[in-house]
Amino acid sequence: MVEQPSPSDPPVPDWAPSRVEDAPLVTGQGRFLDDLDPLPGTLVAAVVRSPHPHARIRSVDLGRARAHPGVAAVLGPAEVSAALRPFPLSTGAAMPYYPTGTDKARFVGEPVAVVVATDRYTAEDAAELVAVDYEPLPPVVGARAALAEDAPLLHEAAESNVATDRTFEFGDVAEAFRSATHVVEGEYEFPRYSSVPMECYSVIAEWRDSSGDGTVGPAVEAWANFHGPFTMVPVMAGALGLPTSRVRLHVPADIGGSFGIKAGIYPYVVLMALASKHAGAPVRWTEDRIEHLLASSSGADRIMRMRAAVDADGLITALDADLVDNVGAYLRPPEPSTLYRCFGNITGPYRIPVVRIRARAVVTNQMPTGLNRGFGGQQLYFGLERLMDAVATHIGGEVGGETGRDVLDVRRRNLVGSFPYETPTGGVYDSGDYAAALELAVKNADLGELRERQAEVRAGGGYYGIGVGLVVDPSGTNIGYVGLATPAEQRKPGRDKSGSTEHVRISVDLSGVVTVMLGSVPQGQGHATVARSVAARRLGLPEEQVRVVVDMDTATTPWTVTSGSYSSRFAPLVTSAVVQAADRIAATIKAAGSVLLGVPSDELELAEGLVRSRAEPARAAQFRHAAGLVHWDPSVLPEGTSARLYEEAAFTPREVRAATRDDRINSSLCYGFVAEIVAVRIDPDTLQISVDRVSSVHDAGTVLNQRLLDGQVYGALTHALGGAMYEEFRYAPSGQPTSATFLDYLCPTSAEAGYELRTDHLVSPSPLTPLGAKGCGEGSSMSFPVALANAVADALAPAGIQITSLPLHGEVIHNLVSGDGRYGDHRHSRPSGGVETWR
Template identity: 80%
Template sequence: MADHAPVTEGGTPRWNPARVEDAALVTGGGRFLDDMDPLPGTLVATVVRSTQPHARLVSVDLSRARAQPGVAAVIGPEEVRAAVRPFPLSTTTPMAYYPTALDKVRFVGEPIAVVVASDRYTAEDAAELVTVEYESLDAVVAPRPALLPDAPVLHEEAGDNVATDRTFSFGPVEQAFADAAHVVEADYDFPRYSSVPMECYSVIANWQDTADGPAVETWANFHGPFTMVPVMAGALGIPTSRVRLHVPADIGGSFGIKAGIYPYVVLMALASKHAGTPVRWTEDRIEHLLASASGADRAMRFSAAVADDGTVTALKVDLVDNVGAYLRPPEPSTLYRCFGNITGAYRIGAVEIRARAVVTNTMPTGLNRGFGGQQLYFGLERLMDAVASATGRDVVEVRRQNLVDHFPYETPTGGVYDSGDYPAALDLAVKNAGLDELRARQAAARAEGAYYGIGVGLVVDPSGTNIGYVGLATPSEDRKPGRDKSGSTEHVRISVDMQGLVTVMLGSVPQGQGHATVARSIAARRLGLPEEQVRAIVDMDTSTTPWTVTSGSYSSRFAPLVTSAVVEAADRIAATVRAAGSVLLDLPPEELELVDGKVRHRDDPERAVLFRHAAGVVHWDPGALPEGVSARLYEEAAFTPREVRAATKDDRINSSLCYGFVAELVAVRIDPDTLEISIDRVSSVHDAGTVLNQQLLDGQVHGALTHALGGAMYEEFTYADSGQPTSATFLDYLCPTSAEAGYDLRTDHIVSPSPLTPLGAKGCGEGSSMSFPVAFANAVADALGPHGIEITRLPLHGEVLHQLFENTTTKEIH
């Protein structure tokens, strides 16, 4: 039974209903795509992939595969060239991207051909008969080498490997640096890593030639953003309305990367066209690690102009993102997602930014939990430690001195921080960490010759993304008038049936966050109903589910945006039910309220009728409704906050609607003999505005910390200089387990409701994925700093530390 009673903290109500998603999952009743068989006669596809990182395709011979018994179709570069347009890109850079290679391959694992057969065994056997002749080319795999004049060029028509290059300046940057008492600068690198979901990519596609023209119906574990639907339609050359996409209620993990499935949806649609039947493709783990998607690795330089007292007066940021072999939409999003909050939690009045994306012979990148924020804060928060060192100040105090301390606060780049109390959150994190105790442990460890460090990471956590930020990749003078993009719109539909049962339909395609639980709870509260009388639907059908191009489960949109649309739609339904109740009670609607499943008089609760009876009036006796009341218990709401607009002519943008905050302290021990790093304690304090469900917030924090632990200590997609991947199995791509997450964790939160959302809620699912990696790195740097070890990159583990010590020793010898 759900708990309907609000829990109060600081005067702010919180509700903690039981998760409605769990029962099916823990009893084997989940509905994942591989469990579904929606179309009879579906055949199975296998993808033939490149074994070369960079090579011209001399020939692709499909004849032997086509001759195999049980094979229905084999398509390759020529079939793709004839039927598919290049995907629309976010910039005008001439770097055409198709679902397969055409004239040359640009990364190991790039699709070349698709075999469709009666079963997977037959398809894979036939795939081995596809003969590909290559002319090998030199490869480049890292961002800095890709910029060199003599680097191998991936896309000859572009002339070099730079996919986008923009410079921005806001405020008196040069003057601040000229007047600075200290200029602090350093180069940093953030690794390429991913999410490793339990379920890999999966697609079922059915091409249909109808009297109205071609249409494609697909099923995919695609989590959004739905900006990719018009991208798919554009590649297939059909109207968006002719692409019907189903997403099952259960997706076995995503954290962003399943947005990258869309080229396979297009590819399987084309395979279905040639086979004349529906086609199913399910990716295996090696395919996923080779060729699905990952977060972008970034090379960056951060420079700060600093006054004698430790105040940072200006910032210069040079970012180079490695987007892989193609500028695959929605890239270069990673560069710009945090544009409005690029100065982080600090009052920095002037900033200069250079933002570049380069292509390399590696897997294309895309969304990954905290995307853009992980990379940004690794550089910014390492820099703040360097500022503390340069000015002789404590790392906590130099941050406290520079914190934003009033709200709303407008950043130089156009972000508007809506609410918060950053000093209070930092103080609580320090208190919960027991910082004095940790420093005593550090002193004792150092006295024994051991390594112990304490690190801090503060992040402004953007939520409710304004998709208009992608426009910043195009200079303002080149943006076409009337073609600007903006927005954080989310749609929700609520209906009430003839027995008073309420259905809430969402377009947010969750992957385990508990969207159904929260939406059901909010609708029930707004309608005065027990939660058992409300159900939420989260599986997606683009032909029937309310959605817009901004819909999807990304950038922590659910709490600030989807719930706001739920409130609006529920309140409209409530108004109609009160009007219907007024007919039965012979009372004015404005004197009625919805409580405990009833429509009742505010001052005389005994005068009441059941909610379902009032709803019945609308269905069965609409003529009795008051004048002007529509006989409709079906409402769709689109929450469209006016605070998120397109980029201005001077390139300023409020790149998210809401901005939360995370303060994190991490303490680590490093074994002096093995250099193995162990986490001693983590103190994490979050401000996500109004807490809608404490259990879910805690789960999101714990999940983000574990996800971040992977990128901080274990996970990295690596490539040999030749371009061959060296982390294509779990033997080399290491993921943390529950054993590695068994440290002393102390989580807490403060509540600063957002004034921009009806419930005051902000997002919370990404925060620690941004703050933990750099707090961890700062702790390791603190532990090893006395020994001359500098930390400029992740991940960090014993092998990396051995190399750092060895390099330091070598330098000392020379």
């Protein structure tokens, strides 16, 4: 991408330094797990995986593998089912999930056995000696196949492939559609893809019969490149049958990227802990790339039917959404998160007063799903923003020379205009100026010039399209949304879950050096850089006097079940905890300064490494001298002052509560905004799509570090480009994956990202966070795929072709133009009752 600066770009603050994380990485001194050897005598594991998508496991013969020289242990389904409990699920579905298949294999690549040996070569050789007798069963591939009445069952005890099915209604939906001037409907499909990290999964685990801390009973200590959410720690403990206090997890400072995918590593942590118990030694397992593409995790693919009731003025009066997520072989925690993460912002940036939602998750013989950058948002906005274009097309006006109201005009008419704004589903948008952000994106795109290009290309027989995507970007997830998968009457009183808490610990040593300890397990975003800047500013110190620790050790690092690096939590939550802890430290330093200077503490300030009088700045003492006084001579501190330079803060916003009894929830703390305009060309001969220009405007509240925010935007755009045009986990009707290597699973490179990019920012500080910051890591991963789809639809509009699915590339366009592809099903009709179900 070629960055074109916008005149309205905010200046980079003079306190925003380069990333402190970069030097070790670019000099080869990163601390990745496969480089570390924390335990002596560690053995190595290899995993035996199912070649079948759906098969009953008749028997497993481990004898030859156990007899192989150098093998310490081999365990299979019998050992797993005897020693472990099924992982606790988010719903009551009778679909038990273990770290290996026990009764059946339910997807290609599912673990069936583990071999532990002296080295990887020996382990893999012995793994080939494990003999599994399979009874192949008919596979279920795709959500539609799972919903068929005669579909084979993956989990017989559940009596259905539907893992969860809930319907929500907010307002009189039937009346809204009866009285509508127009009813516009579309059916859409969002693909299954991942955000491929540079480093695959890696685990080192040790089972100990005694933890060595004076307590009685077994314990597990593990190292993993896990990124959270730490709700998975009690899930691990539950499977092992241990208290959470006896499961100790370490996460190194560098984890080689994740983008949500490494939240799914926890089954392997449990599996390697059990392997360690059998081997009597620590066990290491490092996933290879084929294993990762076969059996790690991906985002959920979704089929959805969206209906809008529209009045004569083009205002949307009701939204009816039928959503079906394919979660793969198991409803693996934290799923069904993808269905509910955007519950509070399901109406996007639009004032839609009445909503009905049917939310289903189905199981299939495919890799289980989980978090993926922007999870829930990409799927939702692909349907919602395609529907907005359909509304524009059907209710009059002009779009690109075709019949229909201008797509921008329809959006402008329906935008939320005042804040705070409460959605029908319970979301509370804290701040913003959506109209201004849209106009800025239009201005920066130079829309007039793009339309001239479009006219010129079309006159020459080519295809050129312009698309828009507007999204509300949720950050600071309220984990309580997962409770919506359970009907209110089945949710046990007093056992609701909610919250967006983050913990931070700050200490000052006797020489005045400040240490900030984070539990946010970053994956490359620059948490240390920003936390250092925030703490230094609050304490009036040069940044060189502040160090940040990001290694996670659940036994010593402050954390809570909501901790982790997901849902753009760092800017709104972690920095808020940094502010709280730093301010408490500042109060103690000022108290010490009052002793040194003979000035009341409330008349002091911290600046330039000093404690000084606001009235007489020359009357000052060094910060380090004040810190030294607390350490060396605490008895002289003012009465009531604690002699402690060690503070832990937990930022716990009260705006995020559990779901109400009528199923409304504020599913995130903060809500940013993204307006994106994308222009594309389609070569008339090759039908290859090329992105011509992108105008992207983000409102993430207060900008804490412009360089890092820009980096998040660029990264999200590239991930989104992959999901929109290149990346897709495909499966043959037989259930065999057909994209298990990088020859078939294509990721975009710098060559594919060589379009003209114009980024800009609007700042609407959040009133809910001390610094006014919101998250910014996921926005374009939600907006770009549908903006590109809208642009391709606009390009092909003269041919009467509809775009209803992703990814889009030359082969897809060829099939559409030649009549071999799906044209979609947008209908302009009078109201006709409820949304149909898929059969």
